[in-house]
Amino acid sequence: MSESHGGYYLPQPSYWPLVGSVGLFLALGGFAHFLVDHGSPLWMISGFVILAIMMFGWFGTVIHESGSGAYNAQVDRSFRMGMAWFIFSEVMFFAAFFGALFYMRIFAEPWLGGASNNFFTHQWLYPDYVAHWPSNGPGTVGGKFGQMPAWGLPAINTLILLSSGVTVTWAHWGLKKNNRGQLILGLFMTVALGALFVGLQAFEYHHAYTELNLKLSTGAYGSTFFMLTGFHGLHVTIGAIMLLVVLLRSVKGHFSPHHHFAFEAAAWYWHFVDVVWLGLFIFVYWLA
């Protein structure tokens, strides 16, 4: 509830949102042009460049306004709500892909093998198919493949991400105690662990493609495996970039023990990415 509307900061007109729209339009329209018409990827690249410029400009404005003390506690609450609901929307995005995975494993695979009321479908369409998981379907789309075991790299990656959750909390404690050394070291370790995670994930993908013949196009298993871990990896990368920016701002001394929403937003996002990984580890790797 509000106590001080008089102090709620209302920004001046801004051209950054429009720049963002042009950037997104070029990025996605350019990508579609590339996929559909096999056109030049330059449109897409220019779109992403404009988006990057927009983020520098827009976030730069926000940082400047925050630094000049424009935001009161009520504005801060709006930011918190915005970030929390944004993370909820991300949760629902992942839910769509987890839902696809569960549907395939619980329903689609057994049904293709003749379970439930699918006896005749099975007889006529795929009489030789025995339901199993991991599967690339009755058509063995993508050819024979090997499964990605849970207790190698993925287990190590789990440890890495969980540790990074600890280091980012340790950094937060440092910030709250006004101990900048602890803050910067904690953030540095978190970003480093994030980068290590992404690096190991890339190594795992390389292994899957070259040695296991496990590809994005390897039927249901390949589709769910790479889309889930791929989008997660993308989110780890985004989270690591956010934390890197927070690290650089910490070095510049932007944050105070009581005023550091950017840090908390990045940390929330990092924990969200962490939790998604636990779901992935259990349902994509371990119980596969």
Added chain:
Amino acid sequence: MSTTMTHDAGHHEEHPTGIKRWLFTTNHKDIGTLYLWFSFTMFLIGGTFALVIRAELFEPGLQIVNPQFFNMMTTMHGLVMIFGAIMPGFVGLANWQIPLMVGAPDMALPRMNNWSFWLLPFAATMLVAPMFMGAHFMDGNGPWFGWTFYAPLSLQYNHLAYFVFAIHLLGISSIMGAINIIATILNMRAPGMTLMKMPLFVWTWLITAFLLIAVMPVLAGCVTMLLTDKYFGTSFFNAAGGGDPVLFQHVFWFFGHPEVYIMILPAFGIVSQIIPTFARKKLFGYSSMVYATASIAFLSFIVWAHHMFTVGMPVAGELFFMYATVLIAVPTGVKVFNWVATMWRGSMTFEPPMLWAISFVFLFTIGGLSGIMLAVVPADVQYQDTYFVVAHFHYVLVTGALFGIIGAVYYWLPKWTGNMYSDKLAKWHFWLSLVSVNLTFFPMHFTGLAGMPRRYADYPLEFTRFNQWSSVGAFIFGFSQLLLLILVIKCIRGGQKATSEVWEGAEGLEWTVPSPAPYHTFAIAPEVK
């Protein structure tokens, strides 16, 4: 809290002029206006597509367009109306009204508010552009697979990536808009306005915004799976690879069913504002209205597969989704009962907003009842994919959602422009619309029950008479909407000056500010007792 600096406090009515005002604005009223004009433009475009459909269906046989083009019209009509007209229309109303109704100086995140709007014209361009990508004008490269874009049919569409990314842009816009609305409602209310004192339009939008944030990302996931199935070799919807085309329908309708409530809950809120004003009574059963809205929102997540009764689900699934769907009639019935009870023994007058609200209660209920018929599995086996379904969802979306938006425009237009509109023109608009909308959609119940399937450019001879009524009605309805355009333009340009209160029985914070509402309102929060 500290009263540091409010940038605009010093120079109240100042803002950039000309095109820059609209491109760069962070003002909720400007952005609301942009949303509403965008919505109306898309409404006319989508309406034109509908008239192409009705012109072709005036007679059996193929007269005007080829079947491919006809498919494109049905698809684009649905997409443009849902994502271009109805949803942005409600967001425009939210932008204008929610800060005024909760006593906030603006939306919580004004710059992001601008971005939510300014993504829309780009998204609409990307959606429509493929229609013009061909050797000839309107060659028919636009989407042609129905607005539900079922796989594997949509996977055969050669411009699919443009469609997918247009949906992504629309989704990003909706999510940001919804986040803004939630933050505004939860964080910006005037002191004393507890949650259970909020106007119902605000309540219904709070719940709608939650639905948007919950399901727009699922739609994004759905189109992303289509994109990778089409261009990157995944097998989500390919049974040979272990996927399932039915999976598409589950993911799509997990979004799609809450989506239809996204398009009706704010209209419930609007009607709950209008009826008490013109019945000069407090809304009957305020708290039950809030709980009913929340119940409908909850149920919307567990009924999606009633859109898929004939796809070959296990019987247990059919039963679950049938019973869950029929349950929705309970909270919806509570709402209709409360609206009628509010009018009961009220001092009713029939100004234009009230006419739209009352016709909403009647006609939306018809759509709701045909919905219960469709929810019953054995009956649905007969009705599915016929014009009965078309009649059902046009009763809830045209005489429901759209009538709600138009009623809201008539209700709040004097507050926006500072002028009263022409009552005579408004009544012409209402009565022409009311008669023609029923002439258009009521016969579709009969053509549907008689077995005429949806989405065909041609039909057997015996359906001719009913189709001709529908077509005549559609053209009258379509051209009647131009009266609204004329009325709004005239109202902006002048007319009898509106008072602050505008309507005799109106209650709420928005009626305490002058008409037209100043560029900045509630810089100091009002006190709500």
